[in-house]
Amino acid sequence: MSAREAPYDELLSRIFLTRVLEPGDEAGGRWLREHGAGEVARRLRDGGEPLPGVSAARWEGLGARAARAEPERDLAVARDAGVRFVMPGDGEWPAQLEDLGDARPTGLWVRGRPSLRMWGLRSVAVVGARACTAYGAHMAATLAAGLAERGWVVVSGGAYGVDGAAHRGALGAGGATVAVLACGVDRPYPRGHAQLIGRIAEQGLVVGELPPGDHPTPSRFILRNRVIAALTRGTVVVEAAYRSGSLVTARAAQRLGRLTMGVPGPATSRLSAGVHELLRGEATLVTDAAEVVELVGGIGELAPARSGPVLPRDLLEPAARRVLAALPGHRSAAPPEIARGAQTTEDEAIARLYELRALGYVERHDDGWKLTRQAVISVREGRS
Known part of the structure; x- marks a missing residue:
């Protein structure tokens, strides 16, 4: 069911919880599973004895957040911005997010016309370094364009570097792309990508766990990556240093049983060192969209045989x-x-x-x- 079809109390309770709980809060996810959104929201509003799994100090902090939450206002602001709220049980909810268990999103704020559930069924994540090289930007854009031309949805994080190149590649090919943000979807971040994210919302989807107006933090960027990994059939990493956040996405994909792929770079490149480490493990080397589709696609979607020129x-x-x-x-x-x-x-x-x-x-x-x-x-x- 959509936000319009969901029981209003359930809808408001989950919107309330997106303002109170941080993304990926497994204790909160356990509360939702065991008690339901309405009861958890009521307990947080009323205070009193903490729910299990948190200290008294943290319960007090959650209570302070709860006192400031205004779910009806958040819903009105979202609707004015053309944003809808999608929650578990909704017809648009992607079932693959359930693989996250208690770390699944409480709900998702979605900007754009297409169905998130339908797009997620045939999607690939393309992620990588923010400070990428010209090679990395070229490979990300080329891969994304090739995937889009083959009918695949390109999912990334809307950031500078590889993310932006992947989104632009898909858009330039007239294809579908989804940006998963670590902030409210009505206030795109980074600001330098406001025009790009606006274009994604017109041609594709902009998605996030945080309510309208909320800001990103380092931990929210990291937690956002689990949604990218869970939503898609596989993750391709294009340039990543050893401590790159894109490696977090790839490792989350591996834990979830998704395919992980890497685009190799020069052996001397610091920005390819993390990708090469992935390739030494369980990731598969890919060089173009056809090779990606051969891995994530159905029977018969094979990459062409490769050989040198016939002399x-x-x-x-x-x-x-x-x-x-x-x-x-x-x-x-x-x-x-x-x-x-x-x-x-x-x-x-x-x-x-x-x-x-x-x-x-x-x-x-x-x-x-x-x-x-x-x-x-x-x-x-x-x-x-």
Whole structure:
């Protein structure tokens, strides 16, 4: 059921709790599971004896937050901003978020027209360094565009660097993208991405756990990443140092049984060191959207076979290739020498030499045979 369809008391109780509980609060999640949103909200408003799992000091802090919470006002502000509240049991609620257990969101604030549940079913996270290199930005944008062209939703965190490049890549391809924020969805952060996040809201979805106007903190960024990991079929990391928050997303995805992938970078790059560490573990190396889709997609969604270019000499018969390989690179050779090198008879070698001459690979010099300039280049290419 949507926010309009949900029982109003349940709706207001969960909105109230998004103002009181921090994202990922497992004690609060346990209370919700055992007592229901209405009872937890009532106990927090009334104070009294703490619910189990928290100290008296923390219970007092939650009570102070509860005293300032105004769920009806939050709901009105959200509606004025074109934001809806989606909660467990709602028809738009993504069932895969239940994998988070007691750390699942109390509810999600959603800005944008599409269905979050439907988009989440065919989505991939593309995350990485904020201070990414030009290579990282290029790979993120190219991957996201390729995924969007294949009908996949690109999910990221709306931040500078790889996140922004991924969103722009998907939007530029006319595709679908979701930004999961660590703040209220009515006040985009970072401010420098206000225009980008506004465009995402028009063409895709902007999602967050925090109520209207709430601000991000370092811990909220980290906790936001579990939602990105749980919502999607897999997570691709494009550039990440050893302490990158994007590695938190990848490890959360691994814990949840989701696929984790990494785009390799230079071995000397500090910004690729975290990705390479992932790749030494359970993550899978990917270089383009086709390889990502092969992992997260259905049967038959295979990446094309990869091989080097087909050279003209590859089309020769095996016997002719052996004779061609037996010719010295910078001098002529007589048929007996060529035959020994090709491990064949002299008559066979001469027959193949005439074939090769017709194709432009060799030329005759008195009683010997020599590679043409074209053949020398072809041989070098075949060995490189």
